[in-house]
Amino acid sequence: MKRIVVLGAGESGAGAAVLAKVKGFDTFVSDMSNISEKYKNLLKKHDISWEEGKHTEELILNADEIIKSPGIPNEAPIIQKLKAQGTSIISEIEFAGRYTNAKMICITGSNGKTTTTSLIYHIFKSAGLNVGLAGNIGKSLALQVATEQHDYYIIELSSFQLDDMYNFRANIAVLMNITPDHLDRYDHNMQNYINAKFRIAQNQTQDDAFIFWNDDPIIKQELSKHGIKAQLYPFSAIKEEGAVAYVEQHEVVINKPIAFNMEQEKLALTGTHNLYNSLAAGISANLAGITKDDIRKALSDFKGVEHRLEKVARVRGIDFINDSKATNVNSCWYALQSMPTKTILILGGKDKGNDYTEIEDLVKEKCSGLVYLGLHNEKLHTFFDRFGLPVADVQSMKDAVDAAYKMAQKGETVLLSPCCASFDLFKSYEDRGEQFKKCVLEL
Template structure:
């Protein structure tokens, strides 16, 4: 082949694309504006892949046939704009990986619940004994895994950033969990732009493919009317009855085939209205690909959930500590507060992504006793809740936040880390934030 591919970004996505491209005969160059982790440099060195770090050289685009960029790099980045001006094609790792995948694909996106739904769907397929891989926005990059070998099925979590980098690829089954105000800083602070990104995954599908959507989600339904979708749509709902999965009293009912499945919500491994919806989406996806219902039922009853999402950490002198660090937007935190059944000491804050906290005010009034800010810039939180909650404390570390919460708490109350914000002001990522929170709780 000997065509030159330029990989922009030396993280999980970029290095994965570089490994796959090298194996498929491309002439690979990887460039990162920042430092590349030592382990990733060792990987590139072992494979003989050229790379540079801490900046892009001026002649980087010379003789370049294709650019694969990491999803965190926007189309407006100077190097991408220069490539466009020179008619050099670009795409993201998911699109590039799809060239070399032949298995059935399930692509799952949404502002909230996509990781849980992705892992739940993957769990169903594993329990059914199928040859299935897990990739995308969770775990190891799809490209890196395809360099090792293909699978019969791939369950992919897809962020809006990853969807933006797609050209032709569309999953055989697409799941849109919901649309809420998230990542608006990337979308000109316009929810319609963000919604368009999410729905474009469905618009890329063809007749004969399937789309699964949330009939209860107002923004999904609003912008669905503006989308051009050729695939067959199946809906799930906890409020409506004419859907592929519905709630009838306390029972979830799946009615896609004559071999329907009915099970009590009390038998679900994960509780809360949002997890009923996640279970419905995963169950429909499995049903559409003819997974035996015994595997679906077993998974819905036994799936263990994911770290950092409403994760019970410990009970210290009767005070529960819950790690919901993965709640990086307002809607995700809304679900966490909605599911609380004890007075809450709420730890919130971080990098604001254009948040509007007004939707949380009624829940906060009803359920929250005290607020602890965990971030460098808390003015929007203080502005939103100063007249609502009498006790608001600012802290600068997970340890300080946990110790303050413990001092404020009483037996029978709950300390909930549900930040509604990104983590990059004080932490490496939401996992680091959650892990530091858990460590601080265990040190009490």
């Protein structure tokens, strides 16, 4: 019997283990951290052996194939040993793709992918299609393939997930944008990160679709290098050569494959970045044959994504906005650009090789104060202190909210848009956002 070892027992790993077990493999799960009760119970239910707090080499190095959770870096000692002996290492998505004939709509990009993924899922679900939500959000794709049957999967893919995908094919691939992110995982080499993003199109055929932002300078520059065979569907904010979707005279227009239009003011999501999300989602739904009326309705009644420019409360005339999902500088740029008032910006966390130059002008224009939230704020001080804005140094969310509240004037906004990963002080960006909301509501 072929032996599969799953490294990491979060949503991705536990789901992959269940699928491996269901398909008759000798399955073992190993996690260097503690496994949550939720996933322990799932593994026990399916009679899957597991260990936590360690990687026992004799139980791992004998695997025929490894399914690696995306959070485990290639530099991890156990990964290096597996690679040295030539063991196949794949992602949960790659593994799950072997066992389903469902249509795969896959979304990646440095920013906007969660909102776009959620919006596409909302359109498909609202239209009555049998659809699953997977990848970085939703339930594990492997678990759904093991226990449910869907005709479509809408999958958000990070660069880490794409790194370990080889034969998986996206029927519709969406590349929102590429800006510097996760460079600490890519040897601080931007080209390595770009190549990871373009893997989303690597197995596409001429029967498939590749949707991308037409004005992204990196995508434009790289497009011809990657031998993309799929039909191209570029989108843009305004009508320009090549774009199949754009806004013209306050109307959203999609030209291919079926002509579609709706009034821009009826879109549920506002702001330029959300226009791109809506255009990419509209093209995806159009390609899937969803009716114009269903697309219009879903684009106009979508409720947005938690932790992404989420309005929390207004306290004594000060608005508090949770943008905890802004884990890179470009995401924060979009958030600041959309602020209609002077803003106290809470930023900081685990730096991923960030270059803050991108938000320099917006911080000078929009911000009336800065709160540095992290264990190591030296880089923030070096870059931002010279602007002469009031700053506060904090190492807990309560202190961050309190400091921002003291700095803010009536009519201003407090924005949590950290530019950084959350792992220095929080379990995840969700945990960071939840703590922010809790602290705001206790003011």
